[in-house]
Amino acid sequence: MAATTLVNPFREGISLEGATHPVQLVIFGASGDLTRRKLLPAIYNLVQASLAPPAFSVLGFARQKMTDDDFRNLLSQAVAESGEVRVRDAQALERLRERTHYLPGDFQDAGAFATLKTMLDAFDKQYGTGGNRIFYTATPASLYGGIAAQLHHAGLITPPGGDGGFVRMIVEKPFGRDLASAKALNAELLRYMSEEQIYRIDHYLGKETVQNILVLRFANGIFEPVWNRRYVDSVQITVAESIGIEGRGNFYEETGVVRDVIQNHALQLMSLVAMEPPLSFDARDFRAEKIRVLEAIRPIAPDDVPRVAVRGQYGPGSVAGERVCGYREEPNVNPVSLTPTYAALALGIDNWRWAGVPFYIRSGKRLPKRITEIALQFKEAPHLPFRKSQIETPGGNVLALQIQPDEGISLKFDAKVPGPTMRIRAVEMDFTYGETFGSKDASPYERLILDCMKGDQTLFDRADGVEAAWAIVDPILAVWEADTKVAFPNYAAGTWGPPEADELLARDGRSWRRL
Numbered sequence: 001m002a003a004t005t006l007v008n009p010f011r012e013g014i015s016l017e018g019a020t021h022p023v024q025l026v027i028f029g030a031s032g033d034l035t036r037r038k039l040l041p042a043i044y045n046l047v048q049a050s051l052a053p054p055a056f057s058v059l060g061f062a063r064q065k066m067t068d069d070d071f072r073n074l075l076s077q078a079v080a081e082s083g084e085v086r087v088r089d090a091q092a093l094e095r096l097r098e099r100t101h102y103l104p105g106d107f108q109d110a111g112a113f114a115t116l117k118t119m120l121d122a123f124d125k126q127y128g129t130g131g132n133r134i135f136y137t138a139t140p141a142s143l144y145g146g147i148a149a150q151l152h153h154a155g156l157i158t159p160p161g162g163d164g165g166f167v168r169m170i171v172e173k174p175f176g177r178d179l180a181s182a183k184a185l186n187a188e189l190l191r192y193m194s195e196e197q198i199y200r201i202d203h204y205l206g207k208e209t210v211q212n213i214l215v216l217r218f219a220n221g222i223f224e225p226v227w228n229r230r231y232v233d234s235v236q237i238t239v240a241e242s243i244g245i246e247g248r249g250n251f252y253e254e255t256g257v258v259r260d261v262i263q264n265h266a267l268q269l270m271s272l273v274a275m276e277p278p279l280s281f282d283a284r285d286f287r288a289e290k291i292r293v294l295e296a297i298r299p300i301a302p303d304d305v306p307r308v309a310v311r312g313q314y315g316p317g318s319v320a321g322e323r324v325c326g327y328r329e330e331p332n333v334n335p336v337s338l339t340p341t342y343a344a345l346a347l348g349i350d351n352w353r354w355a356g357v358p359f360y361i362r363s364g365k366r367l368p369k370r371i372t373e374i375a376l377q378f379k380e381a382p383h384l385p386f387r388k389s390q391i392e393t394p395g396g397n398v399l400a401l402q403i404q405p406d407e408g409i410s411l412k413f414d415a416k417v418p419g420p421t422m423r424i425r426a427v428e429m430d431f432t433y434g435e436t437f438g439s440k441d442a443s444p445y446e447r448l449i450l451d452c453m454k455g456d457q458t459l460f461d462r463a464d465g466v467e468a469a470w471a472i473v474d475p476i477l478a479v480w481e482a483d484t485k486v487a488f489p490n491y492a493a494g495t496w497g498p499p500e501a502d503e504l505l506a507r508d509g510r511s512w513r514r515l
Helices: 033-048 068-081 090-098 110-127 141-153 179-192 208-218 249-274 283-296 302-308 433-437 444-454 463-482 499-506
Strands: 023-028 056-062 100-104 133-137 167-171 198-200 232-240 309-312 317-319 322-324 342-348 358-364 371-378 398-404 408-416 424-432
Touching: 023 033, 023 110, 033 056, 033 068, 033 090, 033 444, 056 110, 068 090, 068 100, 090 100, 100 110, 110 141, 133 141, 133 444, 141 167, 141 179, 167 444, 179 463, 198 463, 208 249, 208 398, 208 408, 232 249, 249 283, 249 342, 249 358, 249 371, 249 463, 283 463, 302 309, 302 342, 302 463, 309 463, 309 499, 342 499, 358 499, 424 433
Parallel strands: 023 056, 023 133, 056 100, 133 167, 167 198, 232 358
Antiparallel strands: 232 371, 309 342, 317 322, 342 358, 371 398, 398 408, 408 424
16 A cells, blocks of 8 residues: 555644633433433533633523522532542532523423523523523433424524524434434434534543544554554454443343444444544544545445354353343343344455455443453564564554543554563553543543534534444344344353354454453
8 A cells, every 4th residue: 555645634823722602501301310420520620620611501401390409409419429520619610500500391392492492592691692502412312303393493593693603402322223213313403403503422532542543643653654454454443341231221222232332432433543634633524534434334235244243142140250130130121132232343444545454343231341442453574583482472563542441552562571582572562641641531521512612523423424334234233133033142241242253253363352
């Protein structure tokens, strides 16, 4: 492959930070778990760090009956309990509490949305927010279209006049449950607002190490020349969780691991690793290159599914020394459920850079440890003048990017063991964010909410990107859902998945990394 001449997307003279503008943030589903665990602590962090605009307010909207004071107390409790809060600042919390309000209402009630408009108009005058709004839908995806329609009919979608006026909507994943529903949902949202108003969030893209993939590749001249099929043997992406479904049986029965993790998180990571250098780090160029990767992934025919995809479901076992039940024994789970809690895929990218390089993706619940990692396995040197007996730990060169829980990068290479004889052992150079920079990372939601305030869509999904990802996994899901003879459970909790996942790589003469 010809060497790439890289145009640095982080070129001088361009501000990547932008600026926030006066805005009201409305959270639909404000009484739910996502709001309490993630959104409220993230909003507090932005206020405490003076990153939220001075003219700013928050309004929670949900079915649950609460007063303003009840919701403010929920805010205080969320901040007190969150491990993502960096600085405990009573004054900052009080400032946010004073600008936090709540409206109980049904998402299908036009009267509630009329009341919402009246309240927001009043708060515009009280807080000087100028009609700018961000609507965050922390609700099931089935409600997104209805909420957008109600906002439209209440006159809340049209941006205010003047320069910089905006109305934006943040929608959570999973965005649909298959390609057809994703297209329908995109069409429904685009019926009421423009693509520039829609921010499809995937919190993985807010993680520091995920963003550092781009800096590692495109700001360092030593990596990009070898980031291709001539030097890379294979790529492994692991998104492993040691936890089970944490009481979310009804949700997981409808979702499964492919819809919950692989269609979004894992394919996002794959697109960042494999994308071509964008001309600049703005939303248009960056998202276009990501989508080109997804569109270049080799389509999977139904007959190929058994060869390139493996599914699993955990049974009883032991995780971290504690006995745990199997998936079918979890609350609100069908005792004969065929929902996969593990999946492994072997994907190929049909383009000049990656032709012939397999991308292996695996994700599962109740695996031995929580870890998300991207590993590039490099090809062996064309000729080794050393005897096999001299190499103590064969395995070749690996560049591994740890996304969570300990964010960092490691490079594995061979070195001579000190002494009079020639002995070769693999060693690693490690970089970790915590040791190097010391300060605690911003949470992904903090970064992404701030980007939405700035109007920066770079780290959010575009409609065609969502549809391209669904097009990859749809054939797999169709074959699996039609085949009801699968023998579940097929891996014990606390193990690395079913034996078929090892066979998937063994057929290619490879194996999964030991993590």
